[in-house]
Amino acid sequence: MKRGIAIFVVLVLTYLGAQIYALSVSLERVRSDDPTVWSEDVAALASKAPGPSGALLFVGSSSIRRWVDLAEHMAPIPVINRGFGGSKIGDVIYHSETLFQARAPRAVVIFVGTNDITPEAAKPLDVMVEAFEEMMGEVRRFHPQTPVYYIAITPSPLRWEVWDKAQAVNGAISELASGMANTTVIDTGNALMVDGLPDETNYVFDRLHLSERGYAIWADRVRSRVFSDLGLE
Template identity: 30%
Template sequence: MRILLSLLFALTSCLVCATETGHAQWNSAMDAFEAADRANPPPQAAVLFIGSSSIEHWKSVAEDFPEVKTINRGFGGSELGDSTYFADRIVAPYHPRAIVMYAGDNDLQDGHRPEQVRDDFAAFVRKARSVDPGVPIAFIAIKPSMARKVLLPKIRQANDLVRSYAATQKEVAFLDVFTPMLGADGQPQPKWFVEDGLHMNRTGYELWIGIIKPWVDAHAR
C-alpha cells in the first residue's frame, strides 16, 4: 500500500509539473504585464481584450474603441488554457467590466480537438466568473486564415460548438468574424492578412471592429 501511495503521489506530482512546465514559457510575458501595471496602473472596470497574437498585435485597441476604457493582454502563440491558467494575473486584478477573447487558432494547430476548444473556453468563463460573477464575455470566432486553410473543417466545427455553448450561457456571446472573412467560394481571403497569411492587416481589424463594437458598446457603459 505504501508503495502504491508513493507511486500515486509521484504520478500526481509529475502531472502538476507537466502542467506548470507547459505554461512556463509565458512567465516572462506575465512579468512584463505586471511591470507595465506597476508603471502605469490600468483602469478598473475596463474592457479586457485577451488571447493570442490577434489580440497582442492589435496595438490600436484603445483608439479603435475610444468610448470605453480598454486593456490589452494578448500574448502571441498562446492557447485558451494559457489565459485560464494565468487568469489570476491577467484577469482578476482588473475586475473588467467585460471581456473580449480571441483564441483557439493555436489550439487547433497544435492538435486539439474542436470539442476541447469549446471545453477550454467554458473553463475560462468559469475561471473569470469565479472572481467577477456574471462578467460579460465575448468569444471572437476563430478566423479563417490563409496559413491554416487545412484546418478549415476543424475551425468550422470549433466555432459551431462554441456558438452553441454560448447560446446556453447568460451574457456569453459568440461574435462571428468567420463568415464575413470568407470569400464567395467559402475559402479564406488574402485581403485580410499580412504577408504571412496568418496575422491580420488593418483591413482585417476594421472588419472585426464593425462586428465587435456593438457588443462592447452594449456592455461597457
C-alpha cells in the same frame, strides 16, 4: 553611393534575419503545450499598471497583442490589452490569475483557440469544448456578472486546411455559450472571406495575423455588438 547601398542592404538583411529568428522562436513556443513558456510575457503584462476601472478587458493570443489601434477602435471606453504570444486556451487558463485581474471591467473580450487548431496538431473537439468551459470558469471567478464576448476562431489562409475543424469548434463553443449567462460569441469569419475563401488582403505577410484592413473588420464587428449591448450605440 555604392557603399551607402551596401550598408542599406546589410541593414535590411539584418532586420529580416532578426524578424525570421523571432518568428521561429515564437513558433517553437506556439507548438508547446507547456504554459510556462509564456511566463516572461505574462510577467511583463503583470508589471504594467492594472488599468482603469470600467475598461474593456481584452485577453488572448497574438492577434489581441498586435491590435495596435485597439484603444482608438474602442474609444471612448478605455481598454486593457492582455494579449500575449501565440497562446492557447490552456495558457490562458494557467495564467488566468494575471490575465483576468481588472477593476470592474465593462466587458471582457477573448480571442484564443486558433493556435489549438493547426495543420500540425489540431486538438479534438471535446478537448476544446472542455477547455473553453474551464476558461469561462476562471473568468467567472473574477467577474461573475460581467458580459463576456468570445471572438470565434478566424479563417486564416495559413491554416485553411483545418478550417472545417475550426468551424466545428466554433459551433460547439457557440452552443455551449448560449447556455451561459452574459456570454456571447462574435463570429467574424464570413466578414474576413470572399467567395468562400479567406481574403488575403485581410492578413499580413504570414497569412495568419490580421492586416490593418482585417483589424478594421474586427473593430466594426466587436465594437457594434459590445457597444450595442452596453447601450452606447
